[in-house]
Amino acid sequence: KNAYYKTDSNYTQLETLPNIDINIKCGNSLISRFSLDGNLQVALSKQKYTIEDYKNAVKTYRNAENKEQKRKMERLIQEIKGNFKTSLGLSDPNKTKLRKLEGEVENLEDQIFLIPETKAEKKTREKKIAKLNNEIDKLRVEIEDIEGGKIYENAFEWRFEFPEVLNDDGVFVGFDVVIGNPPYV
Secondary structure, three states: OOEEEOHHHOOOOEEEOOOHHHHOOOOEOOOOOOOOOOOHHHHHHOOOOOHHHHHHHHHHHHOOOOHHHHHHHHHHHHHHHHHHHHHHHHOOHHHHHHHHHHHHHHHHHHHHHHOOOOHHHHHHHHHHHHHHHHHHHHHHHHHHHHHHOHHHOOEOOHHHHOHHHEOOOOOEOOOOOOOOOOOOO
């Protein structure tokens, strides 16, 4: 499971696979909770970690000299990944649009205190508020489906799991090898 036979030993000696826990991951890489257009650099600029910090943590983890250092790096890696997810979640276009619509509703509701209005203007304003609230409700349902949906349960966020495939700006560079097992229906 975590080893392979060496060819130069006539297949009699096992060689342990290095860092299999961090090099091989399980999940559905075809779906993602976070937009692939999401700019990691922008997300990171709001955090105390950079992509370079993340890459160094993974490198240190792989070359750890003892279990304590490995555990320390594993905690740091988890913290960095959590920060990425939080930052990207906040910059999600749906959530940005939701905040904008909620602001518009608030502005329209505040107008009643600022400007006297006729019955026709009041009716128009209330229609706008109703329409915006309808959009807000639809957007909230969509966001909830994405965040809590069964489809995303096994989503594999490869940008968070393998920082080596990103350049220093957080742009995808590429994988050396991808091992796939097609889903069975």
